[in-house]
Amino acid sequence: PVMGCSSINCNVVLTEAQGEFKSPCYPQKYPNAQTCKWTLQAPAGFIIQLSFLDFELEEAQDCMYDWVMVNTGNTESKFCGLTASGLTLNSTRNVMEISFVSDFTIQKKGFMVSFQHVAVALRNQKVKIPNVNGQVAEVANSVSIPALSELTICFEVERVGFNQKEWLFTYYDTNNNVALSFGYNQTDMQMVIDSVICPVESIISAANFTSSMKPFCVLWTSSNGRVAVYFNGNYLGKTCSPSSGHNVTAGGVFQLGGVQSFKGNMYNLRLWNRAMTLQELNTMTCDMVGNIIDWDNSQWTISSSLAQTDNTLSCICYPHCTHLTAAAPTSGLLSCWKVNLHPSSPGFLPGLYLNSPDQLPCACWRNHPHSMMLPPPCFTLGIICSGESAVLVFCYI
DSSP states (O other), X not given: OOTTGGGSOOEEEEOOSEEEEEOTTTTSOOOSSOEEEEEEEOOTTEEEEEXXXXXXXXXXXXXXXXXXXXXXXXXXXXXXTTTTTTOEEEOSSSEEEEEEEOOSSOOOOEEEEEEEEEEOOGGGEEEEOOOSSSOOEEEOTTSOOOOBSEEEEEEEEEESOOOSEEEEEEEEOTTSOEEEEEEEESSSEEEEETTEXXXXXXXXXXXXOOSSOEXXXXXXXXXXXXXXXXXXXXXEEEEOGGGTTOOBOSSXXXXXXXXXXXXXXXXXXXXXXXXXXXXXXXXXXXXXXXXXXXXXXXXXXXXXXXXXXXXXXXXOOSSOOOEEEEOOOSOSSXXXXXXXXXXXXXXXXXXXXXXXXXXXXXXXXHTOTTSSOOOTTOSEEEEEOTTSOEEEEEOOO
8 A cells, every 4th residue: 555545534524515535545455454434414405425436346245355335324235346336326314324344355446436415305305203302393483374264284104103192293382282283192083273172083093094105184174163184085074063163373383293293204294274175185286385384395494314315205306396387388399498507506516507498399398207307417497388387497416
């Protein structure tokens, strides 16, 4: 090895938005008996994208001698030989760990790695419902929640365990009283409205929440005390007379979970200030925006350890999308404009913005599977299509 390079500290925490690191002495041979660990940390709302620009370690079965281990958040991958060269990996959270170990014989030139932080839409993340342990998953203070005389709350949820009491969400009024909550209270399912307890076990049970991520909607109307649920294409309702004439008060705090929380993950929770009709529920899309609360980064305060990317989620717009809707023009073409982002824009990554307009056939993107999830090279696009709403989509990669 080059004299002195083996003494360089390779157990470090890197918080920069982008950068590079390499094995000790690279591109010369790495030292024997080396142990290194790089911990990459990004702010909440970002993941880390790691690329191996060059990679050569001693090759062996099961990488038993020299190896690199990458912990992406929910998986660990081990590499040796030439296997990682040119590979790109994404973390599932805002932390990624890379470990390097060499034994006492056979040295190679090692590796060089680049990394960058990538903005991730909340639409691409499920959130672990927190219990009372200092972790937070609640609607941001900037969101003004009005008084509600009717409502629809839709969300997706998956179970990972069981508790005796399981609250999926709770809205506390300004006096810290329960103004709205939904969950299982040891004996039956309940919806609490302005401190009025409405048993709903006859229309939904805790057993309906399983280990598969499934959508549910909960509805309430003050004028008749009607409580309803919608799931699996079925609408089931009952009258909770004591809740008639009540309101859910304004200005409180809406959070996932409750005094004792449901043990699982929540996704795509949205709130509307009206009780939807069956027809509306049947035709609802996953990207329909909640007019009071929406599943968007700007509307939630979530502890970074609770949020996790998952490519099986129903409404992914990867890795970050913002939709703005306007009236459609009369042109028969789809105009695909590559948008110039200013370096101060949220999610801006140097070198990835484009600026020349292209004209593409109308059918090019509008039927793409994941609701405007656009593949490279169209990193940033403004889309206008005849006879439909115009949608501006920002995708940061």
